[in-house]
Amino acid sequence: MKEIFRYHTVFGALWMNKARRKTLAQIQATGKQHNLKRSLGATQLLLLGVGTAIGAGVYVITGTAAAEYAGPSVLLSFLIAAAACLFAALCYGELASTFPVSGSAYSYAYLSMGERMAWVIGWLLLLEYGVAGTAVAAGFSGYLTSLLENFNIHLPAIITQTTFQSIPHSTSGLLSFHHNINLPGLLVMLFISLILIRGIEAVARFNTTFVCIKIAVLALFVAIGVFYISPANWHPFIPPSQGNFHFGIAGIFRAASIIFFAYGGFETVSTAAAEARNPTRDVPIGIIGSLVICTIVYVTVAAVLLGVAPYHLLDRADPLAVATMLIHKPWLALLINAGATIGLFSVLIGLLYAISRMVHAISHDGLLPRVFSIIHPQFKTPWLATILLGLLMGVMSATMPIALLGDLLCIGTTLAFAMVCFTVIWQRNQDPKAHRPFQVPLGAIYIRGIWLGITPLLGIFFCLCMLIPLGLNIIRSTLNGNLIPLLFFIIYAALGVCTYLFYGRHNSTMNQKSPHHPHNHHS
Incomplete structure (x- = not known):
């Protein structure tokens, strides 16, 4: 049955002879070696996910x-995005309870697809977390x-605006240079790095x-x-379509594809x-619980916001401020501004935490330089990785207008979610008798003896639904002359390929000749 599954999988046929996959025992052994x-x-x-x-x-x-895509029907967009995330979250729950290791989708891909695909997913996730963190740092700076300013403290533009800025009304994505630096964005990332190092x-x-x-x-x-x-x-709850995903049913799905990325915190x-006391029980609770709480919060706040303010007024960086102005409560506006500033700070903690643990896991496997997996002897944290990543994200936030990269960055997360759903199917067929403290619900169908779970299949289907509007929007933007996101992605992808070919492949712990192989090197 295992052989049937291998040969009937497109990826299996492509990678079967070349992929270096980790076994279940190797994944579990890695979890015991990390020293966190x-x-x-x-x-x-749960609070880490919500935060x-x-x-x-x-x-x-x-x-x-x-304002741009869905009007009041954005409430449906939230529910569609939540459903897409829920199926992925259930798959994450099963894998996290079975393999309690850091590295998330990267580690799971190592199990199902092998080292090369694990590297691709890990490299995409580093981009996602890195640019998301940079964008949130810029948002934090703005708030x-x-x-x-509410306390008559006015910071000059020279320390609050980025060095490179988009040229207004330009469709080509060109940037102009200014003698500015977004200092709050840089400082907040360095401050959070120091908090994370402490433990x-x-x-x-x-x-x-x-x-x-x-x-x-x-x-x-x-x-x-x-x-x-x-x-x-x-x-009207669903405003009439204006074409190009603006309103109508297509607009609901376009809005869902944007919102989908916001749910990714789970x-x-x-x-x-790797740092949970009882990961097989607590991680699924944290993943699924945080998604449920976030869905309730998002839908409730959005329903009130759209009931108070007409949707066409909300296309700005602080939509809740529009609503507080309309209800004439300046003290509430001040509170929401403070809440947003604090809220974005906790998002940055989660994002920098996640990317530092991801880099630690990849480095621990030998695919990135060993310096990234050095653990602080007292605080038991990957301190060098945390400082270097915090500095890099801070500098990007201080200099670059991250909004330029837009939809391109949601694609990596969507692919990672689909990969996690696929890994559940793969692992159920590879090792059907493995102990799984948490299992995905809804049962499965069997085709030629191959287990195809309803939950992971729905997760993959919804991820494809999210990908289509993102892909079409990138194509249209590129055809309109905005080449910067595509060029950025090509350069980043080329850097990833070179890193793996010239470093990771030779230094991997899966390589018997590697100096980091478990038999030759003790972590």
Whole structure:
């Protein structure tokens, strides 16, 4: 049956003779060698996921998705994106309970698709986390600047705007150079690096406090805003289509593909598996629980926001501020601004945490230089990786207009989610008797003896639904002359290929001749 599954899988046929796959035993052995400190419980993992997911999605993306693509029907977009994420989250839950190691989709791909595909997924995820963190740092800088202005503290443009800026009304994506640097974006990333180095307990305490504050602020907005809802603002619920994914049914799916990326914070929990006290039980709770909480928060806040403010007014960086102006409560606007600043800070903690653990896992396997997996003797954290990544993301935030990269960056996350769903199918057929503390629901169909789970199949289907509008938008943008996102991606992909060919392939722990092979080198 295993042979049938191998030969009947497109990827299996392509990679069967060449892929260096890890076995279940190797994956589990890796989890025991990492030297990270296991100190996170289910509640802390849940709050880590919530802290990373509730940020730009609720404070920024809701307004853009409603004003540009879906109108009031953006509520359906949230539910479609949540459904897509839920199937992926259930698959993450099964794999995380079976293989409690850091590295998330990268480690799972190593198991199902082999080393090369694991490298591709890992490289894409580093781009996702890195640019998402850079973009959130820029958003944090904007909210902080706005918050300080409420107290008559005006930061000059020279320290709040990026060095390179998009030329207004230019479709070619050209940049202009200015003698500016976004200093708050740089400083916040360095500050968070120092927090993360101190250890996961300090991170969990910071995160718990910030998550409680931002959810309390959003709850206050809902509690007050509900009395100012005008049902007329919800009509027409699905505005008539204007073509190019603007409104109509196509607009709902286009908005869902943008929002889908905002839900991705739940994946951060799977990168924390190596630091969870009881990962087989707590990681699935953290992943699925954080997604459920985020869905409830997103839909509730969006419903009130669109009831208070007409959707066409919301295409701006701070849509909640529009609603607070309409209900004439300046003190609430100040609170929401403070909540957004704190909220984005906790998102940055989660993103930098996730990327540092991802890099640690890849380095531990020998595919990146060993310096990235050096653990601090006292704090038990990958401290060099954390500092270097924080500095890199800070410098990018200080100099580059990240909005340029747009949809391109959502594609890696979507592919990673699809890969995780595929890995569940692969692993169920490769090792059907393995102990799985958490299993995906909804059962399976069998074709020629091959197990095809309904949940992972639906996860792959929804990921494809998210990919189509993203891909079409990138093609249209490129044809209009905006070549920068595509060029950036080509350069990044080329760098990834070269890194693997000239370094990772030779230094991999799967390579018997590698100096990092477990028999030759003790971690």
